[in-house]
Amino acid sequence: MSANSLDQDVSSVAYARHIGTAVLYVGTDGTWSVxxxxxxxxxxxxxxxxxxxxxxxxxxxxxxxxxxxxxxGGYVLxxxxxxxxxxxxxxxxxxxxxxxxxxxxxxxxxxxxxxxYGIDLNYNGGLGDAMVLVxxxxxxxxxxxxxxxxxQQTDGSFRPxxxxxxxVTLDMLEGFEIETVVPKTGGGYQIYVRxxxxxxxxxxxxxxxxxxxxxxxxxxxxxxxxxxxxLGEDINAGGDTPVAAGWTSLLKTAGVKAxxxxxxxxxxxxxxxxxVKIVDAAIDSAGGANNQIGADLFNDLKAIAAxxxxxxTAPDLAGTETGYLLDVFNQLVNGSKANNFYTGGQTxxxxxxxxxxxxxxxxxxxxxAKWLLGQDLPNPTTEGDTANPxxxxxxxxxxxxxxxxxxxxxxxxxxQGSAGTCYLLASMAAVAQVNPTALNSVFVAxxxxxxxxxxxxxxxxxxxxxxxxxxANNQFVVKNPEDTETAYSKVKGVDAQGNQxxxxxxxxxEKAYAQANELQIFGRTTQTNSMLAIEGGxxxxxxxxxxxKVTTFTDEVTTYNGNSILQTSVVPTGSTALExxxxxxxxxxxxxxxxxxxxxxxxGAKLFVPGHAYMAYDADTSNPSNTSVKVYNPWGVSVSTAQxxxxxxxxxxxxxxxxxxxxDGISVWISV
Numbered sequence: 001m002s003a004n005s006l007d008q009d010v011s012s013v014a015y016a017r018h019i020g021t022a023v024l025y026v027g028t029d030g031t032w033s034v035x036x037x038x039x040x041x042x043x044x045x046x047x048x049x050x051x052x053x054x055x056x057x058x059x060x061x062x063x064x065x066x067x068x069x070x071x072x073g074g075y076v077l078x079x080x081x082x083x084x085x086x087x088x089x090x091x092x093x094x095x096x097x098x099x100x101x102x103x104x105x106x107x108x109x110x111x112x113x114x115x116x117y118g119i120d121l122n123y124n125g126g127l128g129d130a131m132v133l134v135x136x137x138x139x140x141x142x143x144x145x146x147x148x149x150x151x152q153q154t155d156g157s158f159r160p161x162x163x164x165x166x167x168v169t170l171d172m173l174e175g176f177e178i179e180t181v182v183p184k185t186g187g188g189y190q191i192y193v194r195x196x197x198x199x200x201x202x203x204x205x206x207x208x209x210x211x212x213x214x215x216x217x218x219x220x221x222x223x224x225x226x227x228x229x230x231l232g233e234d235i236n237a238g239g240d241t242p243v244a245a246g247w248t249s250l251l252k253t254a255g256v257k258a259x260x261x262x263x264x265x266x267x268x269x270x271x272x273x274x275x276v277k278i279v280d281a282a283i284d285s286a287g288g289a290n291n292q293i294g295a296d297l298f299n300d301l302k303a304i305a306a307x308x309x310x311x312x313t314a315p316d317l318a319g320t321e322t323g324y325l326l327d328v329f330n331q332l333v334n335g336s337k338a339n340n341f342y343t344g345g346q347t348x349x350x351x352x353x354x355x356x357x358x359x360x361x362x363x364x365x366x367x368x369a370k371w372l373l374g375q376d377l378p379n380p381t382t383e384g385d386t387a388n389p390x391x392x393x394x395x396x397x398x399x400x401x402x403x404x405x406x407x408x409x410x411x412x413x414x415x416q417g418s419a420g421t422c423y424l425l426a427s428m429a430a431v432a433q434v435n436p437t438a439l440n441s442v443f444v445a446x447x448x449x450x451x452x453x454x455x456x457x458x459x460x461x462x463x464x465x466x467x468x469x470x471x472a473n474n475q476f477v478v479k480n481p482e483d484t485e486t487a488y489s490k491v492k493g494v495d496a497q498g499n500q501x502x503x504x505x506x507x508x509x510e511k512a513y514a515q516a517n518e519l520q521i522f523g524r525t526t527q528t529n530s531m532l533a534i535e536g537g538x539x540x541x542x543x544x545x546x547x548x549k550v551t552t553f554t555d556e557v558t559t560y561n562g563n564s565i566l567q568t569s570v571v572p573t574g575s576t577a578l579e580x581x582x583x584x585x586x587x588x589x590x591x592x593x594x595x596x597x598x599x600x601x602x603x604g605a606k607l608f609v610p611g612h613a614y615m616a617y618d619a620d621t622s623n624p625s626n627t628s629v630k631v632y633n634p635w636g637v638s639v640s641t642a643q644x645x646x647x648x649x650x651x652x653x654x655x656x657x658x659x660x661x662x663x664d665g666i667s668v669w670i671s672v
Contacts, residue, residue: 374453427539
């Protein structure tokens with residue numbers, strides 16, 4: 001696990017901020033290092049100024065964003081001003097990390113660097129100066145190369161969205177998302193914006209795109225319904241437009257209409273396989289990969305999405321209906337931040353974009369692959385498990401694995417590979433151990449796709465408790481194509497009878513977490529579809545998987561990084577932290593452990609290692625007053641045997657709760 005998951009007692013951070021042709025590494029003291037992909041962390045070069053190391057984000061009031069390898073063996077660093085986020089710089093070093101020069105980048109140079117290395121340095125959702133479609137509707141809304149919102153006019157020209165004479169940018173609207181833009185009678189526009197708590201706001205502009213502050217107000221649920229009816233827009237993307245008799249007469253694409261009518265005959269609902277058939281019919285109707293889909297086909301797909309609540313069926317493993325298909329089809333049709341790029345399991349992304357009448361059939365096909373087929377696989381590159389001193393950046397290729405999804409879920413199904421995802425795997429192990437049936441609501445089984453791969457819908461909760469879904473298939477990273485074992489979370493587990501078996505749920509959930517990270521729902525520093533981007537974390541993954549909140553006991557209430565699901569609590573009057581942890585354990589709550597400690601058993605086997613996450617569970621569930629736990633290391637089961645009396649590490653191992661809580665460098669988080 002990367003050490004940016006450490007708690008209040010071990011507050012330092014260490015992680016790879018970027019891996020491209022080179023690695024940009026931020027140490028526990030915040031200092032920059034650069035290295036080559038495949039090197040051990042200890043082999044990276046500290047970035048130095050005048051021969052002195054210790055350069056960090058505050059040294060020159062710039063934040064390092066990325067590092068790439070130069071032809072002469074040195075490195076080029078891309079930096080962003082801490083004072084003016086619109087200003088970017090390029091710095092160069094020699095092979096030993098010594099700074100040799102720096103310059104401010106013009107917009108043209110910034111765009112060229114983005115295109116050359118495939119990095120979205122200014123986070124506008126695109127590469128270079130290309131316009132990025134944000135919303136396609138009666139008025140198309142774009143982001144320009146500098147992150148400014150642009151309204152497309154009927155003649156194809158663009159008009160900047162402005163407030164108080166200033167261009168409205170992505171940074172200005174942080175925490176808000178524009179849902180749709182519609183023209184006003186008499187000129188100007190009505191813009192509907194949603195905040196992180198799902199509140200909807202309406203604001204008006206003049207004909208030049210200038211926002212009138214006096215027009216900004218909230219929109220209630222009753223008003224939303226009236227607006228949707230009058231505008232013919234599913235403003236809240238709720239999919240709750242009623243399915244009236246004869247509604248399919250609205251559909252103008254013959255192939256799509258035929259599929260919908262066949263699939264919904266006799267009041268039947270559309271499942272995953274049926275939705276794939278509809279999208280395939282839409283792609284075929286376009287008549288060629290490079291042909292635009294056109295307004296009729298685009299509006300047909302939007303009409304289906306607007307009625308998704310009634311049309312779709314997607315039960316989880318327990319048979320309970322979910323919003324899985326409604327969610328992923330809405331992302332496919334109505335747009336998503338995750339649509340800016342398509343990774344497809346490669347180390348460099350390609351631009352994609354939201355669907356619109358001018359989008360090609362090829363774009364629709366990639367969106368189908370992303371949202372319905374699970375083929376937008378994460379970038380396989382990782383920095384590695386830095387709790388292991390031999391950690392090194394690595395990559396690989398994807399390969400299909402066939403096995404049962406779940407066969408008696410328990411913590412022992414979780415076996416970490418070389419990725420630094422122990423916080424996530426410890427969270428998964430904790431949920432599986434204390435409430436294994438909870439995993440039934442995490443997955444929707446889709447069966448096999450036309451390409452022969454199995455797919456599942458996978459559910460996550462964001463930092464506000466809202467549900468999001470992605471589609472993941474049964475392809476996982478291997479170091480070499482001929483390998484029979486995954487490089488990261490392993491395809492192995494223990495069934496209900498305690499027998500060794502193969503299970504897919506743990507590696508599937510790990511990979512799906514990387515895919516969902518692109519939705520920008522976890523509050524992570526890097527929000528891309530990559531395995532690197534999910535390395536290192538805290539107990540928030542417990543909540544991302546199972547919902548609720550987690551807490552630890554301290555002297556005052558504190559939130560971590562403004563994340564309300566990670567909040568410390570004050571011990572109740574008359575109690576102690578030990579009593580609270582013991583009570584939680586006996587109530588079957590999740591116990592998540594962050595270690596900054598180094599401990600061994602009497603024979604020298606490792607128990608706790610620093611920069612690593614563990615989980616603990618009740619060692620005697622029959623005793624409601626039990627005070628002992630078993631601690632599980634997500635590296636996997638490792639016990640003393642006749643063949644190996646002293647293993648490298650032990651998992652699980654026994655410990656009294658008092659000893660656990662009293663160990664220096666250990667903090668315990670519980671689910672609430």
